[in-house]
Amino acid sequence: MADQSIIRITKEIGELQKSSDLSLAVAFRDRDVRNVRALIIGPHETPYEFGFFEFSVKFNKDYPRKSPSVTGITTNSGRCRFNPNIYSSGKVCLSILGTWRGERGEEWSAAQGLESILLSIQSLMSSNPYENEPGFEDANELQDKKNQKDYVAKIRHESLRISVIQRLEEYLGINNTSAISQQSPEQRDYDLDIDDDVEVDDASIPWEPFKDLCKRRFLWYYDTYLESIKKAKEEVKDDQAFVRMPFEGASNSMEGKFNYTELEQRIRRIKKAIDAESDRWAVEGGSARTKDATVAVNLARQFEQIKESFKRSEVPHNIELVDGNPFVWSFTHFGRPMTNLDGGMFRIQLNFSPRFPEEQPRVKFLTPIFHHRIAADGTPCYFPNPSRREDVRQHIDAIIEALEEEQPPYDPRTLVHPEAHRLYWGNADQRKVYNRQLRRSVQRSMEEI
Known part of the structure; x- marks a missing residue:
């Protein structure tokens, strides 16, 4: 049974890696196919547009009879709830994962697989995620309409700040004071070690399977990010506080303030850093050629x-x-x-x-x-x-x-x-x-x- 499970998982990973779906990517480390990383790129015309959202997928030995466990990694160190169904703790509420009570026929079945899980999560990233919260599906009151707009606004800001800008700054080693101040002490220590050129054992360096993909996609979507910032600046003001939603709790919410002026500066700095990195390749390559x-x-x-x-x-x-x-x-x-x-x-x-x-x-x-x-x-x-x-x-x-x-x-x-x-x-x-x-x-x- 264990061998069949491994064969099934390997097959599903291979199919996704060969897929032409530009919004999904998967990877595993060494031969550990039961522990998979997945990247979902936010859908167009949603507040998640072209954001990079990473998830950990752990397959048990009973797969596919039982569903794997899925945890969101893109949470700003557990401080950001990106969706009513994607908690700041990383919990993903889906009936097919057994983390939410669904209707009859919506439970997990062996006919489903990794791709269907990722597509189900992606479907949560809608143009109006406010409606994903149970009891708010048909929100029509005036206050609900305002809440929907406010919720979308802050998700759009944080998707850009955390899933795109913060991620790329970490990849490129760009220090950003406001970003560092919001990190956990452990993450701050790690970043400072790397930036100070302290030697680090390879085993302690985080595994980043989507680093190159995100850099290349950033170049694709750079102008779209800037357009989104320009439009958002017309709708919200810098230092305007996020509005807490009725279903958000103190430890499971999305708190903060808008600051698109800063985000624009940071995103332009990332673009320059990636372009400079490409130029450095030529110099590095010339050195490698001589050897x-x-x-x-x-x-x-x-x-x-x-x-x-x-x-x-x-x-x-x-x-x-x-x-x-x-x-x-x-x-x-x-x-x-x-x-x-x-x-x-x-x-x-x-x-x-x-x-x-x-x-x-x-x-x-x-x-x-x-x-x-x-x-x-x-x-x-x-x-x-x-x-x-x-x-x-x-x-x-x-x-x-x-x-x-x-x-x-x-x-x-x-x-x-x-x-x-x-x-x-x-x-x-x-x-x-x-x-x-x-x-x-x-x-x-x-x-x-």
Whole structure:
């Protein structure tokens, strides 16, 4: 029975890791498949939008006959209740987990699995989470309507502050006085140890399986975060206190004050730090190259193979190493004839980490282009084959596919350029405006030659 349980868990993890669902990610450490970390990215048009919410999933030996236990990790050290059903203690109230009394047929069954659990949790992250609290499902009174608005407002602020900004600052080693003052003494001590360059045993360093993913997604959603801040500034004032909800208790609530001015400063600082990190990779890579590091040799070999394949291809492409560094590639894509990209020349740079493929490449269009899958700073939203993350050709092909795809399915999780996204998925007149903007950027690319 135990072996069957392990097989089932491993299969479910593998399917999720190969999935094209951009809002879910799972990982486990070493061979311990019974202890899984899961990341849920907050849904579009909710106060959780593009937040990074992490959960611990522990499978018992009776799985799938019995459901696993799930605990929320993104709680600001137990001080933030992100949802009526997601407590500050990390408890997740769901009937399929046996943590909430549901209707008949809503209990756990062996037909369910890890993905259905994560999707159920994600469904709690709605546009109006106030209604998730029992007894408040049909709240129609004037005070209830005000509470709904106030509840959404503070969740939006804390989702950005805690799940995005605080998480990325910790990943990047950015000191933020107000954030540190809100941490537990143990966490403050740990952060100070790391920042002071004190040697730490690898075993004591927290396991962060989603660090690279969150950094890359931050670059995708950076402009959306800024738009959200701009809109929120019109609705609430700095230093305005959060309103406590009727169902919130002293030890299970979301307390604090709004301060979007500070959040904007912090989010811009994170963006600069990630960009600087990409630049450091080139320097680190150059050093690794001189030592014939395995990653450098691998990238150099892949570069020669891809360059040779492009020479034999009918599609014109140009690819070079920047300053001979195998960790920095320059790729020029020529727009296909009879498309909106016809005649365009787009220079794209790929920066590789000395820890590739553990850290995936940072890609940027150096040639400005107005495109719904390319952020204003040139960061493309593309999807390489998850099972071949070490194959650079997969990345290049996926970048080209994202750029040239003529009839992409609507997916708000690819919202990396807010203005272009709205126009592209708008009405017929808005699509015409989008096409004109795209053609102008294509023409400008030709003028720069």
